[in-house]
Amino acid sequence: SQQGEEDPQALSIQEGENATMNCSYKTSINNLQWYRQNSGRGLVHLILIRSNEREKHSGRLRVTLDTSKKSSSLLITASRAADTASYFCATDYNQGGKLIFGQGTELSVKP
Amino acid sequence: DAGVIQSPRHEVTEMGQEVTLRCKPISGHDYLFWYRQTMMRGLELLIYFNNNVPIDDSGMPEDRFSAKMPNASFSTLKIQPSEPRDSAVYFCASPKVAANTGELFFGEGSRLTVL
Numbered sequence: 001s002q003q004g005e006e007d008p009q010a011l012s013i014q015e016g017e018n019a020t021m022n023c024s025y026k027t028s029i030n031n032l033q034w035y036r037q038n039s040g041r042g043l044v045h046l047i048l049i050r051s052n053e054r055e056k057h058s059g060r061l062r063v064t065l066d067t068s069k070k071s072s073s074l075l076i077t078a079s080r081a082a083d084t085a086s087y088f089c090a091t092d093y094n095q096g097g098k099l100i101f102g103q104g105t106e107l108s109v110k111p
Numbered sequence: 112d113a114g115v116i117q118s119p120r121h122e123v124t125e126m127g128q129e130v131t132l133r134c135k136p137i138s139g140h141d142y143l144f145w146y147r148q149t150m151m152r153g154l155e156l157l158i159y160f161n162n163n164v165p166i167d168d169s170g171m172p173e174d175r176f177s178a179k180m181p182n183a184s185f186s187t188l189k190i191q192p193s194e195p196r197d198s199a200v201y202f203c204a205s206p207k208v209a210a211n212t213g214e215l216f217f218g219e220g221s222r223l224t225v226l
Binding site for chain 1: 115146156161167
């Protein structure tokens, strides 16, 4: 089964609004990463948060990690139409070399 | 740096034919990952290599699938014989170091359609 479960599966918002996506995982991890995938393209790394970190920022992105709940969230502030994409969380399964992805959240930002 | 290069970008073949997908990883990166993406199953890790050696192939669906990395700059994923259920987008990715310490760089994928 998938290591990461993401919620919601799809999210539609207006430009300028904030978008929040959640990810839950099952095993111990060293870090958790978030990726973006535009339609028909490969995945692009957005941000990595280590297991001893609780929050991390990168531009309009804010990621939180709660290892006690085995969950993470990605917040995109002041969304733009160009943010329309699928967003995936990924974890190093059982702290090993494998990077396992969740099912993703499909974000649609309407201008 | 040209990034991770995959070929072909699109492949349409008939059931029973052999399919070979190719990947040129980023130079100097020690690991290489093959993933498959479908609507139903999402992104599945098929196999990964470290220093050209297969480390974990537990995600390879069945014996029809094989992967090789003859040198640090080239890898192939072969399906023989192909079946319609193999239709998917296949991604190759290479990180800077072990995936649990850094980001993955993905290729643009090879979209396979088996008729």
